[in-house]
Amino acid sequence: MNTRIGNEQLSVEVSPLGAEMQAITTADGAQWLWHGDGTYWGGRSPILFPMVGKAPNDTISLDGKSYPMSQHGFARRSDFELVAASATSCRFELMATEASREVYPFDFLLAVTHAVEGTAVTVTAEVTNRDQKVMPFGIGFHPAFVWPLSGATTDIHEVRLDNGAEPALIRLEQGLVVPRELASPFRAGKLVLEHDLFEADAMLFPQGAGAGLTYGCPGGPSIKLDWENLPNLALWSKPGAPFICIEPWHGTAAEVGGSDDLAQRPYAEVLGPGATARFVVRAAVRG
Template sequence: MTDEVGPLPDLIRLRSAGLTASINTFGAELTSLRDAGGRELMTDADPAFWTGHAPILFPIVGRLNDDVLRVDGREYRMKQHGFARRQTFSPVARDDASVTLRLSANEETRAIYPFDFVLDVHFSIAGATLAIEARIANPGAVPLPASFGFHPAFAWPLPYGRPRDAHRIVFADDVPEPVERLAEGLIAGDRPSPLNGRTLHLADDLFADDALIWNPVRSQSVTYGADHGPQLRVDFPDTPQLGVWTKPGAHFVCIEPWHGHADPQGFTGEFRDKPGVFKVAPGRERRCTIAITLER
């Protein structure tokens, strides 16, 4: 669902009694999350499938039609999921259990996205929970149109001895049909829901046609893992869409809370009018959060 990211890492490590997180300043990307026993809970980043770990999606989520972003009649070229994951963030605050990484508008970003912004990504770790909060601030004089998404790739199977086909994702609340489908990266209508009640039983053939997309998701939490043993709870109170994605045969599954999504097929309008885009008023900010908790 996304292409490769990242030069050699400059890692920041956060620790608690229950978890250790490693974060790359390139892209503000979570690259590792280990339990107290040192077991890896995230993707193995096998280059045969996908080398990403948890890219930050900004200022778009998914693909634009023909990779074109339109602002006030002008056209700008932007690759899938935006540019934040290919930019180096600067630490602006740090201690043993938290760090805030910042990306501000610069010459390179303004060439493809003609807006001022400050994107802070704050990571904090406590006990068995890693929390990530993105703050999208508008220091400019005009409304800031944007989308934002998280894209963490968790180990499938998790490292607790259960087989791959025993893993599932369970929604905390009922999620009505249908789900959206993609064609060449663009929203192309609906497909039947693969849920059994609130449960998505993971299998490779679910992803033969790319991601599963709930829009809106109508649940702010899911639990991922096998039918027995430790599981991951993922809470996302501020994002109205959810994508679930992998490549068949890969050793990861992505649980992706989004505020925004790919262009619908045929969309050629202004970016600010695209479905899923929010607008930040001058001098204000928008926050999106995700919390990942290891439950035993």
């Protein structure tokens, strides 16, 4: 059963499957999160762990041993346990199991907390290494927002980076990173969204995108996104699909021709025994 949290201004629904948000709804009934129509893409806001993106031949290696691992890891398809809930927040946890150790041989705890304040929802993921050895992983947030936004008076939607930068673009080839920088599609931090931008799959900005942006319709509804400890940004949709995924990551897919070692992937996190790492995304909606 899904958990619903909120206040008079905003309500959020979270599923125990993947600790994934299912809806963001404002008091006027407007829906801000993609509803997961499988005609285009059945996801809504998955948590990516213990890796982001694809691995060569869907196989990773750890300490020289190979393990099967499908795209974006297994957390999004795992049942989390609801361990705490209040009117405005809920915390789900995923612990290592015998089944998870078959593909990821570590004793880990992944805790995901959703909290509503005003017209914003904050999602915090905490990864704890409960093992006696170092633990490499990648983690990412994959929220899909409706495009166009409810109440928009024009088809024009754009992404504006807080830092006004023009980060270099990296593309994917069969889901793997092509390690070649391309010209940035941003101009003074602004990108006008067009569906043909995604004909070659996701747009990845491994560095330079900063820690915040605004997605929305000029002079109309918008979503302000901020994040912590997530150096990579991806934008993805399917051409013609009515959603846009805005994805802060810590870690990317493996590189074309690169290693399948999880610890060697670009921007991989390596956590020491007993340590905890924290990753945060906050989305504030503005009608």
